[in-house]
Amino acid sequence: MTGVYTNTTFVDAYRGAGRPEATYVIERAMDLFAREIGMDRAEIRRRNFIAPNAFPYDNPSGLGTASGGAKIYIDSGNYEPALDKALAMVGYEDLAARKADARLRGKYLGLGLSTYLEVCGVAPSKWIGAVGEGWGAAMWESSNIRVHLTGKVVLTIGTSPQGQGHETTYSQVISHELGVPVDDVIVQHSDTQGTPFGYGSYGSRTSSVGSTAAIKAAGKIREKARRYAAHMLEAAPEDIEIDGANYSVRGSPDKVKTLQEIAFALDLAFDTPVGMEPYLDETAYYDPTNCTWPFGTHIAIVEIDEETGHVDLVRYVAVDDVGNKINPMIVDGQLHGGIAQGVGQALWEGAVYDDQGQLLSGSLLDYALPRAAWLPSFELDETVTPSPVNPIGVKGVGEAGAIASTAAVANAVVDALGPLGVRHLDMPYTPQTVWRAIQTAKGGQA
Amino acid sequence: MTSLAFDYRRADSVDQALALLAEADPGTKVLAGGHSLLPIMKTRLARPDRLIDIGRLNELRGVNRLGDGGLSIGALTTYSELLANPAITVYGLLADVLPTIGDVQVRNRGTIGGAVAHVDPAADLPACLLVLDAEVVVRSARGGRTIALTSFFEGAFNSVLLPDELITEIRLPAASGDYRSAYRAQEQPASGYALAGAAVVIGRSTGGGGRFDRAAIGITGVGECPYRASAAEQEFLSSGDPAAAAAHATDGVLVASDIHADREYRTALIRVQVRRALEAAIERVG
């Protein structure tokens, strides 16, 4: 074994941790292989998709074996519709004509596909243990719900957002589960003095794992509220019907108590049945049985200035299947940011050192982050294949954009340079790198 | 990082600014828009011990038509004010360049005097002013002088301006005759400054037989400081061929090399920009 110490930047989690790299390798390999055997790039992917009736699918890599021999399966999927939709949106049939048109303008046009499959909702503790994370991570999540006497619901979560709008999505979920207005749900997070323990927001796991813990806690709240409603309405708990925030006696819809009335009485607690604790306050822990597996097809179109090597991303189409969506606008926002981030890696970003190990791209004056003005308006669409892993059928979306887009842009750039005989080029595709590749291919002095 | 401590004086008149400059030591700096000076103070590449803030000297702000049809531009005039001024529209390359400098905040703060005084090797505007035959009007407590911009820059961040001198205006001669100009640059993606930028002005005098008999080509991002590519200008005057002229864009110049563009790429890139700027200028009037 060789140990290496370095003071230069190493590879670490950014967004998608591991899957952007895997996707890049797979998608580049697909294109290289298609070219090698003379098959259409979309067709080779289509032929290698897992069939829609093969789910849950046992990944032959063996990665899906958890401790005690338990298995992790690819939960659900239907890959061709996303590919077909994206190809139609981008006008795949007309590609040759558009390439020819670009040549008249001194540009090389290229199209890149990325038919990604990713694993997220990272979860079962027994799986993480088995794949040898080694640092003793568990993968469950937790949530606490208190219903105050005013009827306001305070949801405290173990996951910690970094700007993904969890306050909104959790509120929507709990509003749905307890029948209270979204505005009446207060989401608290990230303060370890006041939140239950959890393992955090990464691996696109919050909605799959964290929301499920919250739904479980909401279920406990409902059950206690049902028992107390039965007490208030002098009925058997089995005879209490729940409709949103209304708890009524079966067959007597006028005998009804709202969640707020129940919470109020349980808070005052002067009339509590024997054995029942005051207050509506429940905590739930949840360790899923499986991960979730979002997928989709992203297509990038670039134009390369043949004289300067400058790469212009002119179109970006993304058809993502992230299962059910809690809040479509937040999903789109995650995709937009993720796509931009992945494009940044492909086109601009890189830690550059001199041969003494001195960092040369040490400030934002030299390290180029993506800017809105350099990006086209992303064209997004969806297919929806719910995940069976969690009660709301979500798959996760926090990282999908960044996982798919780097490979799509890379494939587009290499495709653009294909007519020159370029088979592969390493990222980032800065103008200088691309210019040099063009010169070399043309047999110039460079 | 934050800047080191410094003494701050605000001038309420040009005369007061000149008086303050007269007693200045080499550690004194004029502060205009601050968009070049403050960033390098934060990183401590510049460590002035005193700033003289001229930001409120409205007498240095604005564009005036001179008797000969030229323009006098106050040193404190911002990029945004220039862009909004109809008098500059005859100089097509100013309309090309101004919207590409930084972003709205930078254009609202950055001044023409600051851009000239700072001599950033990759700044956009100085190359344009070079081909417009701009003159720099400076004043000090000792008097004033007018310096052709072509003899103003001395090297990176270096000019002939003396420590007690203040730039008060930039003068542009009238755009006369068959006057065509353009600016073409490729941005360094992180900073937005020019990786290689070319400003050109070409013209024909009436009765000149249809040939371009005026050519000025200014280059930024390539050498130690913005420069006029005289060999390229000569080539364009004799052949009229943009590509042939562009081949001489870096004659006699030590071309800069960095992580974004090594010498070979930067040389190729500036040739493309010069050729495209010339082609664009030929295509348009103004």
Ligand SMILES: Cc1cc2nc3c(=O)[nH]c(=O)nc-3n(C[C@H](O)[C@H](O)[C@H](O)COP(=O)(O)OP(=O)(O)OC[C@H]3O[C@@H](n4cnc5c(N)ncnc54)[C@H](O)[C@@H]3O)c2cc1C
């Ligand atoms: C985020 C950002 C992006 C930018 N992008 C670009 C870009 O794309 N292209 C580009 O060209 N520039 C760019 N700039 C620089 C910008 O154009 C500067 O504002 C301008 O070059 C300097 O003008 P200023 O008024 O800010 O000068 P200051 O920063 O105030 O001063 C700069 C220097 O000039 C001296 N000085 C200023 N005025 C006078 C005067 N009247 N007499 C004597 N000396 C004087 C100062 O003492 C100082 O040494 C950018 C700046 C920032 C912060």
